Amino acid sequence: MKKKSRMKQGVFTVAFMFAATFVFISGVSFAYLFTRERIASNESLFLIRGVLTAAGRQIPEEPEDLRSLYESSVEELKDRDGGILCYILKDSSTGEIEGYVFIENGPGLWGTIRAAVGMNADLGSLTGVEFLEHNETPGLGARIGEEWFTDQFKGKMGPFTTVPEGQPDESDEFDAITGATVTSNAVCDILNTAIEKAPAVVRGR
Amino acid sequence: MAKGKAKNLFLRNLGRDNPVFVQILGICSTLAVTNVLKNTAIMCMGLVFTTTLSNFTVSLLRKWIPARIRMMVEVLIIASYVIIVDIVIKATLPDISRQLGPYVGLIITNCIIMGRAEAFAMSNPPGLSLMDGVSSGLGYSYVLLVIAFFRELMGSGTVWGLTVLGDWWVNWSIMVMAPGAFFMLAIFIWFIKSLVIKEEEAK
Numbered sequence: 001m002k003k004k005s006r007m008k009q010g011v012f013t014v015a016f017m018f019a020a021t022f023v024f025i026s027g028v029s030f031a032y033l034f035t036r037e038r039i040a041s042n043e044s045l046f047l048i049r050g051v052l053t054a055a056g057r058q059i060p061e062e063p064e065d066l067r068s069l070y071e072s073s074v075e076e077l078k079d080r081d082g083g084i085l086c087y088i089l090k091d092s093s094t095g096e097i098e099g100y101v102f103i104e105n106g107p108g109l110w111g112t113i114r115a116a117v118g119m120n121a122d123l124g125s126l127t128g129v130e131f132l133e134h135n136e137t138p139g140l141g142a143r144i145g146e147e148w149f150t151d152q153f154k155g156k157m158g159p160f161t162t163v164p165e166g167q168p169d170e171s172d173e174f175d176a177i178t179g180a181t182v183t184s185n186a187v188c189d190i191l192n193t194a195i196e197k198a199p200a201v202v203r204g205r
Numbered sequence: 206m207a208k209g210k211a212k213n214l215f216l217r218n219l220g221r222d223n224p225v226f227v228q229i230l231g232i233c234s235t236l237a238v239t240n241v242l243k244n245t246a247i248m249c250m251g252l253v254f255t256t257t258l259s260n261f262t263v264s265l266l267r268k269w270i271p272a273r274i275r276m277m278v279e280v281l282i283i284a285s286y287v288i289i290v291d292i293v294i295k296a297t298l299p300d301i302s303r304q305l306g307p308y309v310g311l312i313i314t315n316c317i318i319m320g321r322a323e324a325f326a327m328s329n330p331p332g333l334s335l336m337d338g339v340s341s342g343l344g345y346s347y348v349l350l351v352i353a354f355f356r357e358l359m360g361s362g363t364v365w366g367l368t369v370l371g372d373w374w375v376n377w378s379i380m381v382m383a384p385g386a387f388f389m390l391a392i393f394i395w396f397i398k399s400l401v402i403k404e405e406e407a408k
Contacts, residue, residue: 013271020266020278024285031289035296042299135306139240139361139381142304179378 047132054101054118055089056127056154077201085201089118097121102198103132106190109182111135113144117194123202129153129191134183141183149177159192211336218340221402225348226394230316235349236386238308242365245353247301251290251309253342256318259283260338263326270327279322280313287313317341352389356380 045063048070052059057073060066072092077085087101101118113134118127129150136142143149152174162176162184163169176184224230231252238248262282263270270278291309295302302309312318321341326334357363360380362370379385 009271013274016269016271017274017277020281024281028285028288028292031292035292038296039292039299042296046299046303133303137240137382138244138304139357140378179382 050116050130050132051087051101051118053130054116054128055087055099056118057089085204086198099127100198100202102194102201104190104194104197106186106193108134108136108186109141109180110137113183113186113190115187115190115194117191119195119198123198125155125157126153126191136180136183140177141180143177143180144183144187149175153191158195160188162188211333214333215336215340218337219344219347223344223348224317224320224341225345225390226397227402228317228320229394230320231345232390234308234311234315235345235352235390236383237311238305239349239353239386239389240356240360240381241304242350242353242357244301244305244308245349247294247298247305248308248312249342249346249349251287251294251312252315252318252345253339254290255283255286255312255315256321256342257335257338258286259318260321260326260334260341261331262286263322264329264331264334267327275327276323279319283318283322284313317345348393352386352393356385356389360385 041063045066048066049059051074052066052070055074057069060069069092073090075088075090077088079085084103086103088097089099089101090096091098099118099120100123101116103114103116105112105114107113111134113136114132116130116132118129119125120127131145131150134142134144136144152169156171156174158172161173163173165175165178167175169175174188176188218224221227225232225235234248234252239245259279259282263279266278266282287310290312291302294305294309321337325337329337354364357365358370359377362368362374362376377385380389
């Protein structure tokens with residue numbers, strides 16, 4: 001008798017766990033389904049904005065304008081497997097090449113830093129840098145996302161070296177962030193890698 | 206009677222039973238997210254939402270949850286709410302979601318939520334548990350916001366991203382790094398314990 005009731009209890013426990021899991025996971029799945037498209041569109045918009053910012057373009061406020069600007073002026077250069085090698089910026093009316101944007105990854109202090117690096121048509125200077133992804137310390141390394149930091153690359157060409165924050169810099173130097181040396185060096189490496197790789201990618205087109 | 210009890214409970218969670226500076230729970234996130242005020246605020250909203258709903262749900266189910274697997278069920282409930290919070294932030298506030306990174310997901314492991322579910326919601330009716338959840342969440346939130354205010358002010362010279370201290374102010378980098386959080390939290394607990402709580406007990 002006792003054994004049977006224990007058995008019953010066990011079955012109830014397992015059944016309860018199954019039922020509870022089913023109910024709650026269904027709830028989460030519905031939330032996911034309802035927001036999936038929105039999240040995907042946020043992500044693609046974010047990438048588009050990053051590419052256009054790195055190319056030094058004016059960013060329109062409205063998401064639709066941003067998308068149409070992207071479609072009219074950017075061509076994605078793909079390798080054989082469909083992976084994107086670089087983004088080619090074109091004048092929307094004449095089709096003349098104005099520049100290139102490369103996506104480059106590298107290790108930061110806490111995680112991978114992913115940057116969009118824009119260069120002009122003859123790969124002679126940077127048109128802008130935009131960080132798409134990083135997990136650096138807020139208030140320190142995360143300041144690489146601030147405008148004063150990304151703006152300082154415009155018109156310069158590497159290979160770069162860093163100088164302390166606030167010092168005037170030459171055309172191949174940029175201000176490192178005080179208290180975030182590792183992050184600054186990581187950014188330096190990422191940019192130099194992108195600059196080094198760029199000619200081969202463009203020539204291979 | 207019941208009303209007085211609820212009010213008492215509410216105030217206790219904000220003050221004498223405060224989850225952060227009396228029970229010393231949820232310290233991990235207290236240290237991690239308080240270097241910028243805005244992120245802290247979003248984190249706190251997520252936490253209040255989760256403690257409230259998970260406490261309520263656990264309390265609703267408390268008579269049916271088998272004792273042996275109660276923790277599994279509690280974690281399941283908490284995790285579901287946290288994932289929903291995470292998805293909603295991603296869909297509506299993509300920039301903030303990017304800044305918070307993994308911290309929203311880490312609300313699941315916040316001891317306050319599990320602690321309240323286990324210690325309170327399992328043995329109290331849903332209404333009271335809901336109140337307990339809200340007040341624990343708020344008790345946590347205001348402590349974090351105070352700490353974040355001082356850390357952001359001293360570490361970056363800004364409040365909510367706006368510069369308030371001029372060029373004369375040299376940023377204390379240590380304030381935005383982990384050690385700064387330890388100092389601020391310790392000072393906060395010391396201040397509260399030696400001034401506020403002691404007086405209350407003397408009465």
